[in-house]
Amino acid sequence: xxxxxxxxxxxxxxVDFYRxxxxxxxxxxxxxxxxxxxxxxLHLFLNAPGAGSAGKAGGDPQPGGWSRFMIVTDDLDGxxxxxxxxxxxxxxxxxxxxxxxxxxxxxxGNVVELFEYTDRSS
Numbered sequence: 001x002x003x004x005x006x007x008x009x010x011x012x013x014x015v016d017f018y019r020x021x022x023x024x025x026x027x028x029x030x031x032x033x034x035x036x037x038x039x040x041x042l043h044l045f046l047n048a049p050g051a052g053s054a055g056k057a058g059g060d061p062q063p064g065g066w067s068r069f070m071i072v073t074d075d076l077d078g079x080x081x082x083x084x085x086x087x088x089x090x091x092x093x094x095x096x097x098x099x100x101x102x103x104x105x106x107x108x109g110n111v112v113e114l115f116e117y118t119d120r121s122s
Contacts, residue, residue: 003043004069007061008108012033014046015104021086022071037109063108076100077114 006016015035018024024037024044033051037044052055073079076094078120080102086089091111101115 001041001043001067003045005045005047006106006110007049007063008046008106008110009048009063011046011048011051013107018044018046021088022081022112037049039071044069046114061112066111068113069109070101070113070115072115072117074116076114078083079114082100 003041005054006014011029011033012031014036015026017054018037018039019026024039026035028034031101035046037046047061048064069089071098078093080090083104089105091105092098094102096118099115099117101113104112104114106112
């Protein structure tokens with residue numbers, strides 16, 4: 001199982017976003033400080049800046065950036081439409097290459113790549 005840690009401005013808002021919009025299950029939630037969520041074979045850890053050792057690692061970690069994990073979908077357009085209707089924010093438009101993808105921002109500006117294979121045979 002893979003694990004990703006994001007620093008977020010508001011842990012509670014991030015929990016709502018990942019649970020309600022992307023289907024993550026909440027395993028642990030320490031309001032305002034930390035949460036552990038899962039989706040399929042991914043563990044997602046959310047930390048507030050300064051909370052616990054992970055919220056202090058490397059000095060003063062802040063949300064945002066371009067690092068990301070990817071959620072694969074068979075209906076990218078449907079997922080985008082559903083997220084947009086819920087007020088989600090994206091970085092740019094759908095890009096096409098070996099697949100189709102768009103970058104979704106969580107409430108703190110962390111990026112989640114939504115990806116759809118265009119040819120599953122390759």
